[in-house]
Amino acid sequence: MIIHISNNATEAQIEELIGAIQSLGLRVHTSVGDVRTVLGLIGDLSQVDVNTLKKYQIVDGVYRISAPYKKANRQFHEKDSIIDVDGVKIGGSNFMMCAGPCSVENEEDTVELAKLLKEAGANTLRGGAFKPRTSPYSFQGLGIEGLRILNIAKEETGLPIVSELMGTEHIDIFVDMVDCIQVGARNMQNYDLLKALGQTNKPILLKRGMSATYEEWLMSAEYIMAGGNNNVIFCERGIRTFETATRNTLDIQAVPVIQKESHLPIVVDPSHAAGVRYLIPSMAKAAVMSGANGMQIEVHQNPEKAWSDGQQCLTPAEFKELMITINMLLEIEGKTIIQK
Amino acid sequence: MIIHISNNATEAQIEELIGAIQSLGLRVHTSVGDVRTVLGLIGDLSQVDVNTLKKYQIVDGVYRISAPYKKANRQFHEKDSIIDVDGVKIGGSNFMMCAGPCSVENEEDTVELAKLLKEAGANTLRGGAFKPRTSPYSFQGLGIEGLRILNIAKEETGLPIVSELMGTEHIDIFVDMVDCIQVGARNMQNYDLLKALGQTNKPILLKRGMSATYEEWLMSAEYIMAGGNNNVIFCERGIRTFETATRNTLDIQAVPVIQKESHLPIVVDPSHAAGVRYLIPSMAKAAVMSGANGMQIEVHQNPEKAWSDGQQCLTPAEFKELMITINMLLEIEGKTIIQK
Amino acid sequence: MIIHISNNATEAQIEELIGAIQSLGLRVHTSVGDVRTVLGLIGDLSQVDVNTLKKYQIVDGVYRISAPYKKANRQFHEKDSIIDVDGVKIGGSNFMMCAGPCSVENEEDTVELAKLLKEAGANTLRGGAFKPRTSPYSFQGLGIEGLRILNIAKEETGLPIVSELMGTEHIDIFVDMVDCIQVGARNMQNYDLLKALGQTNKPILLKRGMSATYEEWLMSAEYIMAGGNNNVIFCERGIRTFETATRNTLDIQAVPVIQKESHLPIVVDPSHAAGVRYLIPSMAKAAVMSGANGMQIEVHQNPEKAWSDGQQCLTPAEFKELMITINMLLEIEGKTIIQK
């Protein structure tokens, strides 16, 4: 970390600042230029808040050089992390092909769909039971009944379950009934939830907040890992920009950036990014070639009858067709989808 | 709500769609143009999700004409709502002047500061006890001890307390110990929390999410109100944009827009928007003239020693000086700060 | 176009508005709901400005249903346009592989590089002669001398030249010396320039403005086409978002959206989007699978010596290696790079 001192700082003020920094257990390297004094901070800086330093009047700027995340940081963990989702490996060359309905609606359709998805090549099953909806008047999900149905589908197909948890209240039920707990975009900085998940050892699918920077996203993973749970999978699902013709803007560059910064896997959700059906196949293919470690796609037997987000669902037939190209691309990429 | 039908839709498909809409309890007005068929939906549309209609293949576009919020909507409640924060009225011409430290640090300083703030003209006291921090390694707040200290400051000054709740776990304690519960920007769409707050009758200070649209913000208020709690105060605290020289971009237009759309009060937090001390006074004055119903400002006796966000705190002397101009502006605006 | 009338509009006001609309040569279909009156406009709406209607006090909202662009619109031109860049076809299944230095620096290096690029598979040569730089103190390009050098490289390799024009002043020289005139992101809405280019019959590579919506981008193409020049190629080069870890955010969804809306080709520039070398290969591959009609990549023999943008250049060896995978992907996509 580098601190740029204001021109009109007195020596006494600089001394005081240096003392304050040293009291944080850091060493300070002072460099006096023609017009500027610059302080270099040496030591474990991951726990130092930039704002702790900005509050001093004589500080003109603070530049963080080392990343504020430690456990998620590839610098301290060179090899790709492989996350085990109830027997399905995710990360490195192991591709996560996760598909399923936006919301679980009923047992019959869910089981039938899970079979079709497995057959087409999926290795994990997504399904919403608790749904974050913009309106309090919209369908809020089947709740625990939804999780029960997903478990029946799992019994029939072996596909591990990915489902979204919305608050700490249901955490025990999710640990029991779900194989990979999804944290939604709106809860990416719900720190109470992240801390609670850090106390479990379940794989966590951490969606990117709608306007979260890479660093904030990595810090949210760090929250979970700081509690002792290292099983975090990032999921890029589009960010909010000025463009409104699509639901969100898929930030495909997130894939190689996160993979450079972190050893954790990152998957892409083209359904929520695009928000409209016709964009999904091309974006799914682009995601594979961006180097993603997996994908999450919404599929529904009859999108026009879906209880939520039908406008962005593929049909099982469309999914199956898409899988043909995806498998060709995965071969080029040297990745494989391994089913349990 | 207006639905724009694709050119190549068949009559049968249109019939089916109309049937589906009617089954939601709505009536449909069909208008056939030269090239386009347009459906107008009539009835209670606040509970109809736009995506429910977009999922049909023959639907090219859906245009919402009436707002999706009802209880927060000024259309159904013309007069300004006045919120009672333990005896201090907020809304209409009653201005909320809320000040205090970012984090509560100790009893002595907090009580002293509260006295200075009251003397300078504040009518409510803010103070963080549970702190949402980007890093798990940063100071997370004093917790319940912080709330205890705020209550001592209240005993000494009479200033009602505003403090942030981060999860449903502590809701009972907050109902007991806090006069106005703040929902932070990162939790604006934490729907489990909003629903739980809807079950209380405490005033809620609902901060705008970093990238929340006005409509989403209004819908979050609607979540609280749908549960029966109408005591919601909006707080604009800056949005995330491409500009990084300031912490956030203060969206001052939010004030008149929200006041047009809703009967609920809206206050402005220039401290979090600017993120840097020198911007606060001018932005606070601008906020008054934007028509805001109040303001929340961070003040600390010694910003350079503050445990969090010192870089954006005013000193008590700066606050006192600012209040002189603010009082002149409030007179022009016909508003008053009434202390309990 | 649909107009939503305010509740408290009088019949006389509505009559007046209808008269005004009819005087634009349009017909009006009136639909009276329970609480709302809605007007549907019928006729050629591409020339009607939404704001022309919003200015009426009784207008609550205006919803455009048909696109405001006509010549760029796929609706009126179903087949993919094929643009001829001095003998190299671009569009449909004809892929544009355009590579070259950010800035032209000298004859020897430029000619050598052009040969390497052609050998590796490029079919067009990019090179900056007039450079838009944020600072007036930065290198501004070699100017006409740069164009002369590009022409020598073309003589040696046959590669048609793509280069950026910054103002109307040099338009005649560019028509003479360049095969495809690039309009930079900062000039996407320089309407005087667009109009002047509409008077030529040169292919135009129209980069997307840093914060331009798809519709604005299409309208800029429309400006060129309205003048009679239909040879427009779109180029997605990243948009400005809140994320600052990358130079821009590559909006890969732009590819299928523009291809749906327009018959014109769209290519991707991963170099300017990423702004950093290590992201280019994965983004280039993702671009192919997004369905793009081509690509523009910066290559330099010695990026560390480049006069501009060296941080985002590939070396010729890296480019050559990348081309191996790209050719495999193009085969999957059914596209080909045809060299002259």
Place this chain on the structure above:
Amino acid sequence: MIIHISNNATEAQIEELIGAIQSLGLRVHTSVGDVRTVLGLIGDLSQVDVNTLKKYQIVDGVYRISAPYKKANRQFHEKDSIIDVDGVKIGGSNFMMCAGPCSVENEEDTVELAKLLKEAGANTLRGGAFKPRTSPYSFQGLGIEGLRILNIAKEETGLPIVSELMGTEHIDIFVDMVDCIQVGARNMQNYDLLKALGQTNKPILLKRGMSATYEEWLMSAEYIMAGGNNNVIFCERGIRTFETATRNTLDIQAVPVIQKESHLPIVVDPSHAAGVRYLIPSMAKAAVMSGANGMQIEVHQNPEKAWSDGQQCLTPAEFKELMITINMLLEIEGKTIIQK
């Protein structure tokens, strides 16, 4: 400027980089930490491009400490610049109250409006003659005839004229016929235009680009000043964000930030920021209290008949009423509107 060297850089690589920096006429201060080597650059850095340094493989980060603008920088020119617009002083405590129609439509209305505006307190007259329109099919302005009409209005009222120039082609006419040349948001980085304006000595009203950072905006002023013309006035007119309920988001924080960074005046255009009439008065008042050096407002006798942007025009009566409060606020701010 500070350069952060990669951990795995060899001494030889570092030596080479230092040599390259020294060849730019700079000195280098090397500081070796536990894990990191950091270089501090000393000398005139305003002409050094950050990317020139980022292109080296061993460079992990470059942090600019001194601003890249010189002539616009308050550091080298402490006192507020006062710009003379044909006798009307702008800057410091001299407030620019600029009003007028979006587009000039005819002589009679323009002259009548100018008289009303002067009477109400305006000291400069705005009016569009060349109009940048998103659609080639929209009204493009009266052109030179518009400038002629503005000059008649000036003869009658003495109000200096502010009007937008769209390209270099008409620069001589503007120098002749206009007192303050406006550069529109879309042309803020039209560098050919900025350079040409630098060769004149006319006051330039430089609007902020829709997604321009403060630094980019200051650099555009630097382009004009580098040519020798120091008469630049900044105009904040709203930026593009994710919020679509308003035309743009007025970034009111720009006012104190620009005033801290630069000695040049900054004015606010609430009309284009809001894009809707009812927001203008509150935003205009907020702008005054933000410390702005002036304002530009669109006024039209009959907004419903305006040829462009009628939806965001005040009537002369509304403007007159607004001026009453604005004058009260200017007194508080210690500023005055001086008419010629």
